[in-house]
Amino acid sequence: MFIDKAQIFIKSGKGGDGCLSFHREKFKPYGGPDGGNGGRGGSVVMIADYNLTTLLDLRKNPHYTAKNGEQGSGNNCVGKSAGDLIIKVPIGTIVRREGSVIADLTKNNQTVILANGGRGGRGNASFKSSRNTAPRINEKGQPGEEWVAELELKLIADVGIIGYPNAGKSTLLSVISAAKPKVADYPFTTLVPNLGVVGFHGKSLVFADIPGLIEGAHQGKGLGGEFLRHIERTKLLIHLIDSCGYGQKDAYATFLAVNKELEQYSPQIAFKKQIIALNKIDLPDSVESLKSFKRHRKKVFPISAVTGKGIKELLAEVFKESARIKPVLIQDDVAKPVYYKYTPAFEVHKSEEGFVITGRKVTDLVEMTNFSEQESVDRLQKILKSIGIEKSLSDHGAVHGDIVKVGKYEFTYEKLSK
Numbered sequence: 251m252f253i254d255k256a257q258i259f260i261k262s263g264k265g266g267d268g269c270l271s272f273h274r275e276k277f278k279p280y281g282g283p284d285g286g287n288g289g290r291g292g293s294v295v296m297i298a299d300y301n302l303t304t305l306l307d308l309r310k311n312p313h314y315t316a317k318n319g320e321q322g323s324g325n326n327c328v329g330k331s332a333g334d335l336i337i338k339v340p341i342g343t344i345v346r347r348e349g350s351v352i353a354d355l356t357k358n359n360q361t362v363i364l365a366n367g368g369r370g371g372r373g374n375a376s377f378k379s380s381r382n383t384a385p386r387i388n389e390k391g392q393p394g395e396e397w398v399a400e401l402e403l404k405l406i407a408d409v410g411i412i413g414y415p416n417a418g419k420s421t422l423l424s425v426i427s428a429a430k431p432k433v434a435d436y437p438f439t440t441l442v443p444n445l446g447v448v449g450f451h452g453k454s455l456v457f458a459d460i461p462g463l464i465e466g467a468h469q470g471k472g473l474g475g476e477f478l479r480h481i482e483r484t485k486l487l488i489h490l491i492d493s494c495g496y497g498q499k500d501a502y503a504t505f506l507a508v509n510k511e512l513e514q515y516s517p518q519i520a521f522k523k524q525i526i527a528l529n530k531i532d533l534p535d536s537v538e539s540l541k542s543f544k545r546h547r548k549k550v551f552p553i554s555a556v557t558g559k560g561i562k563e564l565l566a567e568v569f570k571e572s573a574r575i576k577p578v579l580i581q582d583d584v585a586k587p588v589y590y591k592y593t594p595a596f597e598v599h600k601s602e603e604g605f606v607i608t609g610r611k612v613t614d615l616v617e618m619t620n621f622s623e624q625e626s627v628d629r630l631q632k633i634l635k636s637i638g639i640e641k642s643l644s645d646h647g648a649v650h651g652d653i654v655k656v657g658k659y660e661f662t663y664e665k666l667s668k
């Protein structure tokens with residue numbers, strides 16, 4: 251099934267806790283600190299893979315949690331780092347966070363780190379200094395990051411094949427590439443876009459065949475409109491026309507109708523270069539039809555997708571034109587570059603119960619503190635003071651005894667001596 255939108259929940263692994271330990275050996279009563287650092291938590295990494303064509307699997311399995319790092323241990327043993335969690339997506343996947351594009355994976359194996367694994371906490375051996383030769387300080391691992399990624403797939407194709415239903419678009423794709431789309435003698439055979447790689451004199455281009463377009467497609471009639479965004483990135487279009495027309499419409503009327511839809515849907519697509527091909531010229535009626543079409547448009551490629559007539563000429567033109575045209579950037583994505591929001595180290599808010607401090611730097615710092623050791627707690631207080639939290643709290647009107655919340659921890663505010 252072709253699914254082009256999905257929402258996934260990602261969470262990187264927490265770093266392993268650092269260890270608090272002292273070297274113990276017979277006849278060596280004052281062995282130094284030897285608590286090792288924790289290992290790094292796993293990151294969540296996304297990779298574009300040309301074998302995939304749908305976001306269906308991600309829609310079905312929307313939770314991605316990387317493993318935590320292992321804790322450090324005595325004897326300076328460093329905890330094992332966790333491996334990264336890899337999410338594979340089709341080429342053309344766009345990743346958004348709260349509406350802003352943060353990645354656009356347009357090439358095979360292109361990689362983006364969506365959430366960094368937490369750093370391993372330092373063991374007490376790391377806090378040894380000339381002033382403190384036996385520190386009872388160790389950090390816990392840094393928490394992982396957690397957020398919701400909105401994914402959208404916009405197929406990456408160089409050439410789009412558009413036209414009325416039943417014009418022979420899928421037939422054409424099936425004869426010029428190895429793709430095997432469904433072909434049948436009724437409209438709306440193609441329900442989702444098909445991709446095929448077309449080789450020509452040592453060069454190759456990706457062609458996309460989308461469902462047929464009819465009047466009202468831009469308002470959701472038929473299926474074509476919904477898939478138009480998959481040809482937004484193409485360099486040019488083959489506008490394929492059934493020489494016998496469609497229902498009451500002759501070939502030229504279907505041509506006009508499709509172009510009108512494109513204009514309504516997106517000027518960006520309507521302005522794309524179109525190479526016009528009149529199909530099914532193996533049928534007797536096509537001779538007249540070609541003549542009358544040429545009264546409106548001179549440059550037309552008469553072809554038969556079934557007999558292969560005219561296809562070489564058509565491809566020669568497509569490859570020639572495509573070499574001239576620069577790759578297309580999506581307006582939507584260009585208009586919304588990612589600006590990493592400036593986030594202060596912390597923010598103090600007054601709440602009903604007291605005060606709340608937010609900001610990753612501080613919440614991580616608290617989360618990484620080993621509260622069972624007074625020395626670790628003293629270190630935390632020193633850092634909080636040095637980054638100005640104490641002052642900010644008192645500026646916000648905090649008085650001795652007020653409750654201060656940081657993440658899931660609660661403290662009582664006491665003014666430290668200067």
Ligand SMILES: Nc1nc2c(ncn2[C@@H]2O[C@H](COP(=O)(O)OP(=O)(O)OP(=O)(O)O)[C@@H](O)[C@H]2O)c(=O)[nH]1
Binds near residue numbers: 420
């Ligand atoms: N005689 C003749 N028939 C053709 C030719 N090309 C396609 N057909 C027939 O036209 C019918 C429609 O072909 P498709 O390739 O399914 O058409 P489509 O444009 O993909 O149609 P939708 O997916 O419904 O939009 C099929 O019965 C094909 O066999 C051709 O060159 N000559």
Ligand SMILES: [Mg+2]
Binds near residue numbers: 420421433440459461
């Ligand atoms: Mg088709």
